[in-house]
Amino acid sequence: MKRFSNVGQLSNLRGFDALTQGETAVEELLLSKCNEFKSKRIGFNKTRLAILMSLDESDISEWVGVCSDLEGSTIGVNQKKVLRFFAERIFRDHVTEEMAEELMINTLLRKEEYGIEGAVKSLTGYLKCGRITPVTQTYLEISEENEKGVVIYHEPRK
Structure with a gap:
């Protein structure tokens, strides 16, 4: 599986804008999770879970x-x-x-x-x-x- 080197490679994910909302920290977390799990979809879900858990x-x-x-x-x-x-x-x-x-x-x-x-x-x-x-x-x-x-x-x- 290809390693994702920048968030632009993930920006075509459905829900990307709603998840990241232009926040650099969330974009970096998404990139990290996608690389960790070697999957865009799993990385998206893990990032979303982390963001929801920290929701104000x-x-x-x-x-x-x-x-x-x-x-x-x-x-x-x-x-x-x-x-x-x-x-x-x-x-x-x-x-x-x-x-x-x-x-x-x-x-x-x-x-x-x-x-x-x-x-x-x-x-x-x-x-x-x-x-x-x-x-x-x-x-x-x-x-x-x-x-x-x-x-x-x-x-x-x-």
Whole structure:
């Protein structure tokens, strides 16, 4: 397997921008993990896991705040972009605008069920549980929760 010598060799990975967010330290960690595991995908997942474990709770609080601010309003093009930006910032993976809207609905569901602090704690527990799931799986889980109107998943399934 070829050794990766610069981050440019990894920049075509799906979710690269959402994971690295232009942060040199994260780009270096990604390069290191890809070389350590001799795989772009495994390196991406290991880097994402490390970043999620070190995620600052204030980022999640900010996400809950953005969702709360948009609650009850019509979600326009600009709001969808804002949601996507913040969702990628906390999930550190590629998120579509549709996924971001479902994540917002789910965040509001958690806020309704647990209050603001409880919603932050619930999302923090999910993101920092030490296991990662693809955002697509998270999307399916939250869509199910949104449909049923109740929080079912507290951390990714094995």
